[in-house]
Amino acid sequence: MEEWKLNPKGLRERIRKGDWARSTSGLCPGYVQANLVILPREFALEFLLFCERNPRPCPLLEVTDPGNPILREIAQGADLRTDLPAYRIFKDGQLIQEITDITLFWRDDLVSFLLGCSHTFDAILHRAGFVLPHFTENKTPCVFTTDIACKPAGPFSGPLVVSARAIPATRIPEVVLLTVRYKLAHGEPIHVGYPEGIGIYDFPRSEYGGTDLQLAPGELPVFWACGITPQAVAVASEIPWMITHKPGHMFVSDLTIEQIVN
């Protein structure tokens, strides 16, 4: 892998220049990746409450002051307007645009939320010998909307979204024990082996542009809470205006995975 794909600063520089508008899955292994949600100040308190009540899909890594697009904690000086490969604009609960730079949309009342992402522990699983095609091929992982309702807060309510990985039955306990250590990257799975049990009827076809899940004999699907959940909530709750990352196209921080161990 090229050097700039291993180093968050280098990667963000290329992204800012427009050289990488693809998924960040598999890039900068060992560094913490993040989902992005940007909301006007008038929605920020209730969304913060939403995160506090739904820590599994929405583990908070950093929240910016209103109007400030520059990060201080997880990647000092990074610019949220330009440093992600792709963004989505939601208006009244509809996805109206996908773009690679949101500078023209920036306003003085915007608050940004960086939420942990399961891309982070994929590096650990890969190193432990789990086969993760989305990770090795830099593709968005397999994602499903469930029938599990998030706990509401103000105008924010909607279904839990999950990412899925194919895990050998004999290694399921191990994958639980590996990922529980990273609550800030969604932690341990929320469900194992029975998609219908959480309202997934179109299994194994991924939503949100992810890779369909390939199950080998002896493997079961294992499901983790996913930071795409706020996008499903924006749609379900018809939130007037929200910017997010494009699924799989994450913010890559300077935090190492060791820094977020519980």
Place this chain on the structure above:
Amino acid sequence: MEEWKLNPKGLRERIRKGDWARSTSGLCPGYVQANLVILPREFALEFLLFCERNPRPCPLLEVTDPGNPILREIAQGADLRTDLPAYRIFKDGQLIQEITDITLFWRDDLVSFLLGCSHTFDAILHRAGFVLPHFTENKTPCVFTTDIACKPAGPFSGPLVVSARAIPATRIPEVVLLTVRYKLAHGEPIHVGYPEGIGIYDFPRSEYGGTDLQLAPGELPVFWACGITPQAVAVASEIPWMITHKPGHMFVSDLTIEQIVN
């Protein structure tokens, strides 16, 4: 439940008198239960190595000095010849007798091994709201022989035996995290949801007199290493002479489950 079924000393007294020759499943919740293996001194070193190499099925709680049937550590003063509800005598790899007292078989060269048992964490799972019919009905849990080979030591080799519980798919991560804390009671599961993957073809019919597994919709079978393994090894390896407990009919110690948390 009667008082004497809650208190290990009281229970052992009743067992000694011949008042309880049934499974100890569900009895004395919160106390550590143990598998028993008794071997002549000439086989003791190699069996100790077998336990050291196979800690998942054979977690060691106590080993007695040759010739001494009285425990010192996990239940001071308890007599291994009388204080279990039922025993099995194996000769040349064959089960030749089931009895409730082994006083007449005792010899000066016998070494006893007390190995942790999953009955111990059933109390924790029950308290956490998992439905465990074998626990509430004082029956031997569901048990299967797998095609996983234990690591051999001297004359001891054979297949891993597992106990199985029906767990809702959504609570499988939780059951892993609850049981991993009790490595001395077999720890976390070794397999989830795919019996054929570990050579179980007669699922859900229990071996060793256990309760057949009843799976409700949305539940998966979850498998833990089991202390019946040495009995399968005695048969597979044609060990000349071995005494064990009868499956499900365990030694109930004075240790509390809190004392064996990893």
